Amino acid sequence: SENNRTNFIKNIIKDDLASGKHKSIVTRFPPEPNGYLHIGHAKSICLNFGLAEEFNGKVNMRFDDTNPLKEDEEYVNSIKEDVKWLGFNWDNLLFASDYFDEMYNRAVLLIKKGKAYVCDLSQEEIRETRGTLTEPGKESPYRNRSIEENLDLFERMKNGEFANGEKVLRAKIDMSSPNLNFRDPVIYRIAHSTHHNTGDKWCIYPMYSFAHPLEDAIEGITHSICTLEFEDQRPLYDWVVRECEMESVPRQIEFARLNLTNTVMSKRKLKLLVDEGVTDGWDDPRMPTISGVRRRGFTPEAIRAFCNEIGVAKADSTVDSRLLDHFLREDLQQKAPLAMAVLKPLKLVITNYPEGQTEMLEVENMAKNEEAGTRMVPFSRELYIERDDFMEEPVKKYRRFFVGNEVRLKGAYFVKCTDFVKDENGEIVEIHGTYDPETKSGSGFTGRKVKGTVHWVDANNCVPCEFRLFEPLILDNDPENEGKHFLDQINPNSLEVLQGYVEPTQIKDAKPLDKFQFVRNGFYSVDTKYTTDDKLVFNRIVPLKSSFKL
Ligand code: ATP
Ligand code: MG
Ligand code: MG
Incomplete structure (x- = not known):
C-alpha cells in the first residue's frame, strides 16, 4: 500500500x-x-x-x-x-x-x-x-x-x-x-x-x-x-x-524534514538531553530515537506505515505524534496477546468464596481474534483490582465498584461490593464483596445485567512487576517557538513508575521486547535494561484509547 x-x-x-x-x-x-x-x-x-x-x-x-x-x-x-x-x-x-x-x-x-x-x-x-x-x-x-x-x-x-x-x-x-x-x-x-x-x-x-x-x-x-x-x-x-x-x-x-509535536528532532539536541541527564541515555524509551522507541516497544511496521502515510512534501510541517500512536495501535492490535495486569493495586476479598481454593478460568488470548485461542488464568478468594475501579463516594454515572454495586470481573463472575477497610491514615486498603457462582462467564447466565466490567489478577497467583508510563518529554507543542529553549520546557512528569501485578499465564515466558495488550489499559513491552531474572519491567508503548481522529 x-x-x-x-x-x-x-x-x-x-x-x-x-x-x-x-x-x-x-x-x-x-x-x-x-x-x-x-x-x-x-x-x-x-x-x-x-x-x-x-x-x-x-x-x-x-x-x-x-x-x-x-x-x-x-x-x-x-x-x-x-x-x-x-x-x-x-x-x-x-x-x-x-x-x-x-x-x-x-x-x-x-x-x-x-x-x-x-x-x-x-x-x-x-x-x-x-x-x-x-x-x-x-x-x-x-x-x-x-x-x-x-x-x-x-x-x-x-x-x-x-x-x-x-x-x-x-x-x-x-x-x-x-x-x-x-x-x-x-x-x-x-x-x-x-x-x-x-x-x-x-x-x-x-x-x-x-x-x-x-x-x-x-x-x-x-x-x-x-x-x-x-x-x-x-x-x-x-x-x-x-x-x-x-x-x-x-x-x-x-x-521537508519531519518534525513531531512535543519532542525535538535533532541529534545535537537529543545529545543535550542525554548529556544533561534529562533522560537515561539515547535509548531512553521517551526519546524519539530509533533505539529509544525500539526499547519502548514500537514496531518497525508501525513506523514504516507512519512514514508512508505522511508522505513526502516540499513544505515543512509538524506532524501530530498521535498519528504515530495510531499506527502503533493498528499494528499491535494484531500482534500483542492479551494479559491482565493491575498497575495500581487494591485488594478485593470475595468473602463467600472458599478459602484455599483456586480455579482456572478460560479467557481469550487476543482481542477480536478467536483463532488465537484461549488460556487459563487462576482465580481465588483474594484478587487485585485497580484502585480507580473503586470509589467510596461514586461520581455520577460511575459503574464500577462502590458499596452496593454489582460489577462483572472480566472472564470470571459478577461481584457485589459489600464494604471496605481503611487504615489509620484513612486510606482504603481493601474492599470486600460477594460473588454469585451462577454468573460465571461463559455459562450463558442471563438472569440480570451489570453495567461495569473490570479486570483483575489473582492475589495468590500473580507476578509482581514494574510498569513505566511515559508522557511527552517536552511540554510545548512547538518547543522552539517564541525563542524558548527546549531545555526549559522539559515535562517534569514524563515518567511514572508503578509497582503492580500481572497474571502468571500469559507472561510466564516473557522476555525483553515481548509485547502485550494489558486489558483496559494499553500496549506494553518488556524493558531491555531494567528487567532482571527476578523482575519484569514493562514499558507502556501507548495507551489503548485516543481521542485523535485520522
Ligand atoms: P540532525 O540535525 O538530527 O543531526 P542531520 O540532517 O544533521 O540531522 P544527518 O546524519 O546528516 O543528520 O542525516 C542523515 C539524513 O537524514 C540526511 O539526508 C538528512 O536530510 C535526513 N534527516 C535528518 N533529519 C531528518 C528529519 N527530521 N526528517 C527527514 N529527514 C531527516
Ligand atoms: Mg546535524
Ligand atoms: Mg547532516
Whole structure:
C-alpha cells in the first residue's frame, strides 16, 4: 500500500527513467555518525530505501564521516543496527572518509584551475566579510594568491605545518553573489584530531558542502535526497560537481524534514538531553530515537506505515505524534496477546468464596481474534483490582465498584461490593464483596445485567512487576517557538513508575521486547535494561484509547 499522493520525487525518477537520463537509479542514506538516529531519519530511510526498492535500483548506506571532532564508532554501530531493525538492507556500506584522497585531489584540481585559494582569515573574519542578503561581501586579502603559492600552502596544510584555524581553503566564486553560499565558501579546514576511520592520517578535513556532492558523484548516486534547508546550497552542490569535473552528475532533491509535536528532532539536541541527564541515555524509551522507541516497544511496521502515510512534501510541517500512536495501535492490535495486569493495586476479598481454593478460568488470548485461542488464568478468594475501579463516594454515572454495586470481573463472575477497610491514615486498603457462582462467564447466565466490567489478577497467583508510563518529554507543542529553549520546557512528569501485578499465564515466558495488550489499559513491552531474572519491567508503548481522529 504505497502512498503516491505527495511523492513528487517518484515523478522525477519516472521521468528520468523514461527519458533515458538514467538506466537505473542509485540513492543513499548518508547519516553523520555523530549521534543516534531518530524518527526523522526513519522518514529519510524509508524514502531512500523505498525508492531503490520500488524502482529496482540500488541504495548505499554511507557514513558522512568528514568531521572527526563529533564522530564515533559507537554511533556507526548504532546506526547500522537501527537501519536493519527498520527492515532495510543496503547494497553497499560506505564511508565518506574512504574518499579523502580523492577529495584532496579534486581540491588541488580546483586550485590549479584558479577556483580555490588558501585564506588566512579567521573563522570570525570570514563571517564578518561575507556580507548580507542586501550587502555584497568583501574580498579576502588572500584571494589573489598565485596558483603556485596556493598549491604549496595547501600541501603544507595537509602536512600539518599549521595549527587549527590558521588557514582554510576557500572556493573562489563570487563575493557579491546574491546566493550567500557562493561567497567563497570554506571547503577545507585544519583539524588536528584523530578520525574514527583514518586515524591520524589527515589533519585537514573537507567541509560538508564540498564533500557531500563529491561523495554522491563518486558513488554514482543519481538522486541525492536531502532536507529543505539545503535548497540554497544546491547551486553550490552543482558547482562543486561541475568544477571538480566529476564524471557522474547526481541531482539533489530537497524534501521537508519531519518534525513531531512535543519532542525535538535533532541529534545535537537529543545529545543535550542525554548529556544533561534529562533522560537515561539515547535509548531512553521517551526519546524519539530509533533505539529509544525500539526499547519502548514500537514496531518497525508501525513506523514504516507512519512514514508512508505522511508522505513526502516540499513544505515543512509538524506532524501530530498521535498519528504515530495510531499506527502503533493498528499494528499491535494484531500482534500483542492479551494479559491482565493491575498497575495500581487494591485488594478485593470475595468473602463467600472458599478459602484455599483456586480455579482456572478460560479467557481469550487476543482481542477480536478467536483463532488465537484461549488460556487459563487462576482465580481465588483474594484478587487485585485497580484502585480507580473503586470509589467510596461514586461520581455520577460511575459503574464500577462502590458499596452496593454489582460489577462483572472480566472472564470470571459478577461481584457485589459489600464494604471496605481503611487504615489509620484513612486510606482504603481493601474492599470486600460477594460473588454469585451462577454468573460465571461463559455459562450463558442471563438472569440480570451489570453495567461495569473490570479486570483483575489473582492475589495468590500473580507476578509482581514494574510498569513505566511515559508522557511527552517536552511540554510545548512547538518547543522552539517564541525563542524558548527546549531545555526549559522539559515535562517534569514524563515518567511514572508503578509497582503492580500481572497474571502468571500469559507472561510466564516473557522476555525483553515481548509485547502485550494489558486489558483496559494499553500496549506494553518488556524493558531491555531494567528487567532482571527476578523482575519484569514493562514499558507502556501507548495507551489503548485516543481521542485523535485520522
Ligand atoms: P540532525 O540535525 O538530527 O543531526 P542531520 O540532517 O544533521 O540531522 P544527518 O546524519 O546528516 O543528520 O542525516 C542523515 C539524513 O537524514 C540526511 O539526508 C538528512 O536530510 C535526513 N534527516 C535528518 N533529519 C531528518 C528529519 N527530521 N526528517 C527527514 N529527514 C531527516
Ligand atoms: Mg547532516
Ligand atoms: Mg546535524
